Amino acid sequence: MLPMWVPTNGTAKATPAGPSKKTSKTSRLWKRPSQNRWSRGAAATKERPASPVCSCFPSSDWVRDCGAAESGLTQPDPFAAGRSEKAKPVRFQSIEAASGYNARMKMQQVLPLVALLVTACSTEPKYDPASCETITGFALAECTASVARLHADCLETSDALCEDADGDIVAAFDDLRADVNASCETADLLDEAAAARLAGLVAACDQEATSLVGRVAGGPHAAVWAAASDSDRECLATALSASIEQVEQSTISFMACADQACSDATVANARAPLQDVTVIEVEEACPALAGLIALDPSQLVHNNAGQVDCIAAMGRPDIDDLGLTCGPSAAEFDVPRGQWSQVVVDGERWGTLCGDRTDYAFWIRPAPEGSPIDKVLIGLEGGGVCVFADDCGPKLERSPELFSALDNEEPLPLAIASDDPNESPFSEWTQVYLPYCNQDVFAGGGVDEDLGGGLVLPRYGSINARAAITMVRNWMWRTIEDDPTRPEGFRADQVQALIGGWSAGSYGTLYNYHWVLDDLGWARTTAFPDAGLALDNEQPLGVRALGLVKIPLWGTLPYLPPYCFSGDCALASVLTEALAPRLLSVPEQQMLLLTNQIDDIQAGDSYFTSREGFLNALRSTYCDTKDLNGVAWYLTSVEASVHVVTLRTELWNGSVGGMVMKDWMAQAAISGEVVDIYAEEANFMDLVPGTTPFPCAVD
Template identity: 25%
Template sequence: MRFKALAFLPSHLPLCLLAVAGCDGPSAKDEGPTSPPRAGILSLPSGWNTLEPGGETTCARGDPFKYLVRPGTVNRLVVEFRGGGACWSAATCAPGVELFQETVSEDPMTTGIYDHENPDNPFRDWHHVYIPYCTGDIHWGDHVATYGEGSSAVTVRHKGAVNVRAALDWVYANVPAPEKIFVTGCSAGAYGSILWSAHLREHYKDASVVQFADSGAGIITEAFFEDSFPSWKPEGAYPTWIPGFDPAELAKLFVLYEKLGAHYPEMRLSQYNTVQDDDQIFFFNAMGGGGAEAWSDAMRASIAHIEASTPSFRSFLAPGSAHCILWRPEFYSVESGGTRLVRWLDALVNGEPPQSVACDSCGPP
């Protein structure tokens, strides 16, 4: 199934299934008489915890939405959005088509940024909030849509924005003042990362915020933007407080990067892509776009446009056609132009911002 390759959940066994109200956490007998109470995210058991917020949250077919939280040991926070395809029509949303992740899966994963034993992992000690994806709307939607008619009609709950708000409400209440936030996601989660990074930056005004979109260049067709994208009704998630923000311009994703970069000049924005990303090309074709060469040319042009207009933006263009890097073991070895991604990203988050890296001589694999 195509979406299976888009992203995976980290290892989290054993799980603690929690309500939003929280978990009992360590028992009282584990704390000495002079130990301070453990509050917020630190009250959770070590390892991955699953929280089910309930309320209006939902997956596309009505299954429950859940998110995962892993407490760290430093006052820094990863907010990660899962990928998993998208749908926008009767043909793409029909059960069995499998173009998007429909439920919150619990696939174990311990590689890439989830390898907390690897000393090269820039995020090994950070708090980590992982927001799954099961609504087919790149984490932006707030609409119950019915596609088709009669017996072939299919109803999809595009409630990605509702789910994200529930997770972020918990974050705001339980991680009150992180010093640094890394907002990221692969594939559909890459678009979640750029949109919701504005909300996180606006809420945490004193935090240093770094955004990293893994394999989500935003190359779409005008026809998709005009005829299909509106079915998600993403308006409620837009950062409308940003001067000059115009939703009508979002057919070019670089506009969102430009607006955020101008409004928050100290916020670091970034993208990772491979030069012939199979999955991004697949969805570009599904939207009525051209082939691999057309997508790659448009991706490069979009990145160049952002770099020319947004001083805080950096990009890493790698060879090959693999989709997403965050969860892969190759996160620690992939390089472009002699630069290892993990070192580049560590500098982006923790040091002086590196220069963009482009694989200009790369062709199809």
């Protein structure tokens, strides 16, 4: 087997990140005007009351009321838009009652959070409660919740999320702009940068609300909701309503604590009641949630909590020391530009582990100076798969390096991964290489699989890959926030990424691409599975059959798309059909499937017993999926077995149907062009007896 990004010697270890030396770009870009929507006219000159509750929670709904009552000021709610009862559908009005909860009962659970933070906070706020920094964070939290509720309304009336041009959605974004502009006045020389920062907040509100609703509805295309029965919709509606409230209130607690001398332990303790109450609420109303969206209530709440961290970091990039897992304060390493460095992942923090029980590690080569670091090529290493004791045991004994990531060395600059601009259009992008060490095609969800005979194998592939990419995201975020030439700050929707893998890593690309788009929020991401296309051999032992068995055994279920997680979803044909409706929301969102038509290694890994069987399955899958939205194929026609094509210089620079491979990939991932499909009949029917023609037209 061709090594994936063949390693060489000469490593440069990453150095742990030191204390973050940041200044708030919010304060650099905006200055506070004399009046804002929190303080009006002459009354604005009054000193804010020194109530410990109001000083610790200057901007949450109930504390705003408290402050107004104590001071005698009239303080209109700047976040009222989108939260009126009129705006909610009947189903969403009745969620709390249907599940045995109501708003008063829930607030009784949440109010201890207020008291906890009040007692743990300093008596003096770190910021003016009506400052630009404070209002920006609260405004983003409220916008996200408002837009999510509007999407919930659209689900009820149209079985889909709201259109981008929906008047209420547009109004919610306008309210976010107004809230920020009311407290943040642009400086003359920085108007363009301030406008870019504000545009980033609006984009974050849009993406985070869509992600929150899609988690429950079945992606941004609401596939689960659209197909659900009335009773299942009641279940989903409860989960969605509770999730929106959890995210809103948890983010508010972060924003309040960012203004105080709170510790990360204080925040963690304050979040727990909200999370516990949400789990209970969803469990009571929807015990079968996992059967609908692959997440049980605890897993749903856990994923919501991770999203809270990102909303908080986007609203307040200056937040530090509050235990966030997302954003500039969560960055864990520093690496030099333009050269490869190995980063060892903190397993206790991220839950990562390799097959030999050593730490997971990955490689990163940041874009060279002068090139944007948020253009990213991510490659998932190959290395086969083992599924039973009789193949895993000998493999572990014969090739222990396949179960470790620490021993992987710096990747060679081959073809797509070349550092030569004449060779690869991605040469000056940040490059990330994810070693493969669990023999689970990057699908394992963090379980120890007992294979019998005393062999217990950790299956953590998906956790390892996602932790590494998340760490890279946090590093990029901090680097951009600290870069004076990037005053607009980090924007997830502007990250341009190409994620792919080879052999086993190709499977991992198929199974994790949705997470990059929907949870990470990197909308402008193209995927390229290479030489591991999860084909169906239609036999009792094959990808389909193993999907039925191993998805639950490997803990994979909650890591698959909420709209495709049955055993059949292990097949590329089934998964791409489910994924296709949510692709091309921006042009870069494309699945580029590549392989040579004869590939004995790929055939063996997917349990085919003959060349003609693999060839015929490949051709059938090509024809079944080639017209799917956002799905494109590039099949090379070397008349010998070739495993992996994008790392082979002769194929990378070669052509099919007149289209050069590297140009084809650049069109999709760089230029944002919807690419054509390329395949040819060639001479395989004569070369491999039993091969049938493509069941559709090809060149």
